Amino acid sequence: MKRCARPLLQVPWLLLAGFFLLLLIQIAFHQSAITQKSISYRPLSIPFDASIYRGLAMGSEQLFSYLLAIRLQLHDNQAGRHIRYSQIDYELLVRWLDQIQALNPASEYPIMLASRVYSQTMDKARLRIILDYIDRIFMANPQLHWRHLAEATVIAKHRLGDLALALQMAQKLSNQPASIKMPAWARDIHLILLGDLNEYETAIAIIGGLLKSDAVSDPDEKLFLQEKLLYFQQKLSE
């Protein structure tokens, strides 16, 4: 059976007025919070130590590390807007990447975010922080991260315009022992950079040494090096 309701006007007017006042305050408060949220950039929080995340993962460390990486990746999208990378604190960002990497050392996700996403910044200081991070992570596991250091070399040369830094990173690639499996082009990047730096004599010496030592067995790579040797010799004689 439906219970009958008394007319609204029978409710004490003070109670009605109070209700409408509170309703208006609630709406105004909600709207102000939305406006505040949409205009203010929420900065990155300070990450915990990887050991804390390991404990929080409840046995699913690798999955947790990926979820943290995705959360970090989504940080530059706030309130439906894409945040400029210049607003992000890159020192803090690298701390996050470090903790995620420490949680799951076999993962390429953090270094991939660094080389493909966060390297898109126009700010050179921030770009240097990211390149330094890639360099550091590469040294921890060259076999897993050589591709990202090769990318970083290209970024250092073309985006940062720092040939010396690019050469330094390329040399790290070429100095890796033969046990680290990577394509020949990755090891040869530093030869091209030496040419760009007009260091023809050094480049000729290195290529000559490589060809004489029989360290290069691939015919295509041999041909590429011979062509480069000839090119550098011509440049030197000009």
Added chain:
Amino acid sequence: MMGQTISLFRFLLLGVINLRLFALVSILVIVAGLLSSFITELAIVNSDEIAAALLADMLRYSLVFLALLLVTTSVAQDFEFKQFERLLTMPISRWQYIAAQFLAIASISSILVLPVLPVISLTAGFDIAIYWTLALWLEVLLVGMLGLVAILALEKIPQAVFFSLAVYLLAKLSGLISQMLVESVKLSDGAATNRFADMVFNGILNLIPRLEAFAQNDVFFGSQNFAAMLMAQLGTVTLYTLFLLAVALIDFYRKEFNI
């Protein structure tokens, strides 16, 4: 005697299965599948592995919770409808009730976990699916037994569920809690209260299952020795289940029923 136990087990199992279990499991699988496929859209690399691992973990936690609710509800109904009093007027021993409950929990675990095999098989491959299904069965069985002990002792569903979940989470977060306590001892320069808390927690750790008792989600991200992992889990779960059975029997034999 065995015939009586089996009849009792069948009666208990029917009571649980009548709770539209299959519909619930199907809904869980669909929701977990949809959520994990959303992750595939977000991840830049390893998206399939991440989605499969997330799906597996979501299924794990929802099935564990569901099993806990089923077991505690079933025993709570026995308390409510004076089933124990009725059973004890029959020529049935108390241990037979516990044995029948164990068989019912094992069967419920199988029914709950079985749909996981084709679902994980589709997303991560058959060998991982086999491992995950067996490992999850052991985990659900363990939590179900924990729920049985809790409901027999506490007799109320909310208390029993909270207690079981607390033990489950304590076991899973034991590494983190231990680390925090060790750090607190260091930071307080070895204060007596912090050392005491650390000692008490280490004592409690002896009574909760180790992390090896649970399915290892890392299998979704690289080749692992499934057989070795399963054997380690089987050993831990068997030992802990026997311990829980002993606790349940002692508690149940001590209970007074007004027959």
